[in-house]
Amino acid sequence: MTGGTPPQRGEELLLARVSAAAGRAHLGRRCATYAAHAHAAPAGGIRGLLALVRSGLPSVRANPDARLDLYERGMTVVVKGRIRIVRYDTTSAFRQDRAFTLTDAGGERITLSLGESEEWIPKIQRAVTEAQLPLALARLGRGERLAFGDIWLTREEVGSGVASAQWSQVQRTEIRDGLVVIGVAGAGNGPEAVASGIPNLFVLRALVECLRTESGHP
Structure with a gap:
């Protein structure tokens, strides 16, 4: 018997882990899955993020190293086997020249690099707007x-x-x-x-x- 997990079996196991994590977070129905390229989150909050943008992100690699699963109320991001939960109603998203950064449910940043066209970006933006706009209007209505x-x-x-x-x-x-x-x-x-x-x-x-x-x- 050779070592390691067959690719197809590995994908099935990853999907099971992602589905379980999304279920625990009550993200609802899965809507789409995409491949992406991730970068380590910079230190120093927004200042660190802006410094990363000014210095220039590395070129997009040929092989994506992140998996995005978009659900009704949020999304999962898998990087190096770690599953991160992003909630549409609480995340903060920043768009720079070649970077799209989201905060996950724990407040940590996830920075994804952009290629020529990333169709998942408008879908995420639309979902975040639909989740956060009514909340923002309600807060303003309360005088905040x-x-x-x-x-x-x-x-x-x-x-x-x-x-x-x-x-x-x-x-x-x-x-x-x-x-x-x-x-x-x-x-x-x-x-x-x-x-x-x-x-x-x-x-x-x-x-x-x-x-x-x-x-x-x-």
Whole structure:
């Protein structure tokens, strides 16, 4: 008998482990499975992450070393045999030039490198937005102030630094020269912040659209 586990048997065992972990986390039905490339999470929080981006990620390897299983309420990420749980309603996602970073259920970061096209990214972004947008709107309705990196918002206004605007003044959000800019009617400069430092930027953009529309701005 030769040593090791046959590839097909190994895949079956991994799927069983992933399914069990997803079941314990109550992630619901599996929706899709993808291969990806992972990188070690940098130390130093967001500053460490930005330093990694500035220094340049290694080129995408030919053979993917991570497995992503997307479920209804979250996803699993398998890297070197370790299964990580990501919950759509609590994760923070950061998008940089060639990196997509998520926080898992324990608060640890998982950094995935990007190739020419990664179809799993919009699916994850859509799922996170669907999970977090209603929660964010409910918190704002209770009078809370939310922060997305350097941008903050309340039910009445949005701001960053010394710049702020009422929702009735807000026209749009846009990414310009690496910054997310809140376009304000009649103002040369609205609230802005470095886009790569904003967690769940796609959720922020959805919130801005909801709140400016509710204010009556076309």
